[in-house]
Every structure is written in C-alpha cells, then in structure tokens.
Amino acid sequence: MQSLYDVPAPAKLNLFLHITGRRDDGYHLLQSAFMLIDWCDTLNFELRGDGAVTREDLTTPLPADDLTVRAARALQVATGCALGAHIGIAKSVPAQAGMGGGSSDAATTLLALNRLWKLNLPLAQLMPIGLKLGADVPFFLSGRHAWVEGIGERITPIELPKARFVVVKPDAGLETRLIFSDPELKRDSEPAIISGFAADALSFGQNDLQAVAQKLCPGVNQALAWLASQGLNGRMTGSGSAVFAHLLHDIDLNSAPSAMQVRLCSSLDVHPLLGWAASDGLSVGSVRCQPV
Numbered sequence: 596m597q598s599l600y601d602v603p604a605p606a607k608l609n610l611f612l613h614i615t616g617r618r619d620d621g622y623h624l625l626q627s628a629f630m631l632i633d634w635c636d637t638l639n640f641e642l643r644g645d646g647a648v649t650r651e652d653l654t655t656p657l658p659a660d661d662l663t664v665r666a667a668r669a670l671q672v673a674t675g676c677a678l679g680a681h682i683g684i685a686k687s688v689p690a691q692a693g694m695g696g697g698s699s700d701a702a703t704t705l706l707a708l709n710r711l712w713k714l715n716l717p718l719a720q721l722m723p724i725g726l727k728l729g730a731d732v733p734f735f736l737s738g739r740h741a742w743v744e745g746i747g748e749r750i751t752p753i754e755l756p757k758a759r760f761v762v763v764k765p766d767a768g769l770e771t772r773l774i775f776s777d778p779e780l781k782r783d784s785e786p787a788i789i790s791g792f793a794a795d796a797l798s799f800g801q802n803d804l805q806a807v808a809q810k811l812c813p814g815v816n817q818a819l820a821w822l823a824s825q826g827l828n829g830r831m832t833g834s835g836s837a838v839f840a841h842l843l844h845d846i847d848l849n850s851a852p853s854a855m856q857v858r859l860c861s862s863l864d865v866h867p868l869l870g871w872a873a874s875d876g877l878s879v880g881s882v883r884c885q886p887v
Contacts, residue, residue, distance in 0.1 A: 597642045599711055603867045604636040604703040606694035606860075607734070608760065608832045608839055611792070611800030613784035622746045623775060626787055628796065629695075629734050629741050630755055631863040634762065636688050636700055638663070640707045643679035646671070655686040662701040666728055670708055673724050678712045689856060691768025693833025695731045702735030706871040718872040738869035740862075742789050753789065755796055758862050761846060763822065763829070764837040765814025766854040771834040777807045797841045802831040812836050814855070821851055 610628040617623050643649070648667040650657070663682050670676065682704065688696030705725060709716050718736060725732035730747030739752040774780065781803045792799045808831055809815050815831065818838045822829035825847065827840035842859065851857040 597711060599640040599707050602638045602640065602703055602707050604638060604688075604696070604699040604735070605631050605863060605866060606634040606688045606692075606696055606699060607631055607731075608762070608860075609693065609802065610755075610796060612802045612804060612831075612833065613787060613800055614780070614782045614803045615784050615786050617782055618746075623782065624745060625743065625747065626784075627743045628753065628755070628792060628799075629731075629743055630758075631740060631866055632760065632762075632860040633863055634688055634694070634858055634860050636696060636703075637685040638700065638703055638707065639683035640704075640711050641681040641683075642711055643681055645679055646677050647679040649679075649681045651681065651683045653683050653685040655690075657684065657686070662697040662728060663704045666701040666704040666725075666732075667708055669724050669728060670705055670712075670714070673720075674712075674714050674716070676712050676714060680708055680711065689764045689768070689837065691770060691835045692764050692837035693769070693831060693835030694762075694837055695735065695833065698729045698731035699735045701725065701728045701732050703868060705732075705736065706868045710871055716872065721872055735866065736872070738866035742792070751789070753793075755862065757864075758797055759842040760839045760860045760862075761822070761825075761827065761842050761848075762832075762837055762839045762858050762860050763818040763851065764856040764858075765812065765818050767812055767814045767836060769808055769812050769815075769834065769836040773811060774804050774807050774834050777811075779810070780804065780807050798828070804834050805831040808834075808836065817852060818855060821855070824850070 607629045612627045615624045722733050725736050740755045742751040742753050819829045822840045829838045829840040
C-alpha cells in the first residue's frame with residue numbers, strides 16, 4: 596500500500612498582529628507577519644481504495660471532525676477523487692495557542708493527499724480549498740514567511756532574518772471568538788507598510804489582541820512575567836494563549852512554571868513541503884522538519 600510517512604506540519608509565529616478595521620460582515624481586517632518555525636506536528640498517510648477517510652491519534656486525542664479529516668474530504672469533493680486515506684497524527688503543536696497548528700495540519704493534508712492520490716493540482720487550485728477550511732491554511736500552503744493582510748487571504752512572501760525564539764504556552768488555551776467579540780478590543784491601528792516592518796522585523800509593532808487576552812487568560816500574564824524575569828520582552832502570537840520572545844541570550848528554562856510548555860524554536864528557511872503542489876519528482880518517503 597502506498598504511504599507517506601513523517602510528513603511535517605510546522606507552526607508559525609505572528610511577529611506582530613494589528614487590527615486596522617472591520618468589514619460590514621463583521622470580519623476584522625488584519626495586518627501581520629507570519630514566520631514558520633520548527634515546532635511541528637507529524638502526519639502519516641496511507642492510501643485507501645474504498646474512499647473512506649479515517650484518522651488515528653498517535654498522541655493527543657482530537658475531535659472526530661478535525662481539520663485534517665475536513666481537508667481530506669474537501670479535496671475529494673473538489674476533485675471527485677474516489678480514493679481515501681488513513682491519517683495518523685502525532686500532535687506536538689498545542690491547541691488554542693495562536694500558532695496555527697490545526698491550519699498547518701490541514702495544509703499538510705492537502706499537499707500530501709494531492710501527491711498520494713496523484714491529483715497533481717497546482718497551488719492555485721489548492722488555495723481556495725484551503726481558504727474555505729480556515730484563514731491561515733493558504734499561508735501554510737504558500738510555503739514561505741509572509742506579510743498577511745485582509746482577513747488573512749492576501750499573502751505576500753517576504754524574507755525574514757534567521758532567528759531563535761523561546762515559546763511559552765500556558766496550560767489554558769484561548770478561543771479566537773472570545774477575543775474578537777470583546778468590546779474592548781483595539782480595532783483601529785494605523786496601516787503599516789512592509790518596508791517599515793522590514794527595518795525592525797523582530798520587534799515591530801504589537802499584538803492588538805494581547806490586552807484582551809491578558810484579561811481573559813491569567814496564564815498569558817504569567818507567561819509574559821516569566822519571560823520578563825529572564826530579561827526578555829515577550830508578546831502574544833496570533834489569537835491564542837502562547838507568547839514568545841526573540842532569544843538573544845541563554846535563559847534558565849528550569850525556572851519556568853511547571854504548568855507551561857516551554858520550547859526553544861528556530862525559524863525555518865521555507866516550509867518543508869514547499870513545491871509539493873507541483874510534480875517536482877520528489878519520492879515518497881520521510882520528510883523532516885529541520886531548524887535553520
């Protein structure tokens with residue numbers, strides 16, 4: 596049976612996140628810079644000839660209709676493919692962290708099944724399938740660090756400096772809808788330009804969601820306080836509870852509160868599956884998520 600093993604789904608950091616307005620339909624207008632990092636989930640795919648999509652949770656239990664299953668079914672519907680797959684997921688990226696774990700899993704599923712089912716769809720045809728699954732999925736499909744605008748659908752690839760980070764995930768997560776529905780959320784940041792960001796990419800701007808998140812989730816305050824105790828200036832990534840800081844010196848990881856996940860991460864040059872949407876001749880096998 597044809598299979599794809601150890602296929603990575605890397606997380607991302609929002610180096611900044613500004614809300615510049617709100618559309619009439621209620622969606623918020625955002626600006627952000629997304630950086631791929633080497634904290635990855637790992638997925639395995641086995642071909643099924645009966646059209647069924649099944650999933651095996653190799654670590655953390657997931658909801659029955661998670662984004663990987665939904666991505667596989669969406670690809671079937673979009674292409675009329677009669678093949679199926681058994682998907683094994685070893686979760687590592689925490690949920691409700693703001694690191695795009697579920698969206699990255701969905702993007703990896705689309706790329707892997709596009710290859711396993713021999714559909715040979717170009718990236719331009721995978722993108723709209725991904726967008727229907729979630730606003731961050733097209734970013735992970737695109738395969739590069741990106742300047743992101745609109746509701747997440749306007750993606751401009753950018754070059755970013757290599758960097759190391761410490762990422763801290765409190766025990767509690769945060770639901771995106773709770774933050775975006777809060778009346779105290781700042782929604783009027785001035786639009787930024789890429790050149791202004793590029794001059795100071797690793798410390799530019801702020802996360803406009805952070806003040807509300809700190810009110811809703813005490814763990815965010817605790818994580819930021821621990822980073823400050825290590826001489827680091829932390830900020831939230833995305834709309835979850837994880838925070839991060841650019842790592843410029845050694846820190847005492849053992850001093851972190853025991854209820855928090857703390858991980859040293861490196862930026863990636865590109866997504867490990869960059870080019871998988873094309874017939875690039877890569878062989879079926881193991882693909883590792885390596886730090887730069």
